[in-house]
Amino acid sequence: MPNLSDLKNRIASVKNTRKITKAMQMVAAAKLRRAQEAAEMGRPYAQRFNAVLGGLAASVGNSAGAPKLLAGSGADKVHLLVVMTSERGLCGGFNSNISKLARTRAAALIAAGKTVKILTVGKKGRDALRREFGDQMVHHVDLSEVKNVGYDNAASIAKDILGRFEGGEFDVATIFYARFESVISQVPTEHQIIPASFEADEETAGESTVYDYEPSEEGILADLLPRGVATQIFSALLENGASEQGARMSAMDNATRNAGEMIDKLTIEYNRSRQAVITNELIEIISGAEAL
């Protein structure tokens, strides 16, 4: 039977833990709201951008002079996996889900005889993949100093990736991130960014406005494709930001609840032990008195 002061200490320490997880949950909730707002504000731009780019790509895409970013480098040998995770832990399965998806994909590509290169954004993904794919890691982007991800962050990541593509370092680039669905559900997602792939937008598919282009169609496409990469990375970063906070919020909610249950259990044990001590003392006194 653990003694009383030990139990008391444990209860106090679990109570402290509960305070911390509760605070973290509330901080995550506040940050989640901001992240969600940012993600929502970024949506119109990304949607329009992809719609216009998709329309352009469809009309120019199959011609011989299509830009490499759209048509690909002609090979399918070297794959770059851009794995976006968070800088901080304590957010449930968020990071491990993304890493797991990337790991499965990398293993499948390697099994198919392709070369895999990995670029990580965020510390947690790098840590998770380093042991298995340490040799394949080509670059790591550190966002730990960045409080609110801005378009500039995405643009500099895109610039790095585009530089590698032009240097012929890889043929296909895929980004991995978690799409924010709700506080309890974040879906790890992969999306190919180079060569560019566009989801057919039902709204614009029916439209057949014939645009004039200034400069030429090809000129605009060449100008917009690199920006498209940045846009897609930016929206992935925003989604990821919201997902991370959502995952942390529900993880901390669980932790708070578990701590509460533990406190209840320990309190019952504490009360029982105390009662046992009292009963013992009484028995001793009574049997002492009877012996006289």
Added chain:
Amino acid sequence: MAMMQYDLVSPERSLASGQASEVRIPGSEGDMTAMADHAPVITTLRPGVLTIVSDAGTAEYAVIGGFAEVTATSTSVLAEKAMPVAEVTADVLAGLVSDAETALANASVDGKDSAVKYLDDLRSLGSTLGL
């Protein structure tokens, strides 16, 4: 005057939206004014001042990079960087110019022309704004 829908969005937020009688766009091939019933056109932007004329008056935004999509009923401008002209200070512009200078210094032979043009456009944006 016939009005049309306009939207000005940057990657991070939507800056302005509403009804306007005309939108003056700094296109990469030259300025153009979009009004209602304009022929559909998509143009890339050069760094410059976007002017929106509406019932509420005239609003000016500095825009850098991106494109504008004009249709008969609407104009949407998707700018990589956009801010109200009042927010463009000498410091902001100096930062952009020095970025552009570094980019020019590192530019490949093919990219040199566009880097030079970008820098010139930035400088002329500065002089338009009197900075």
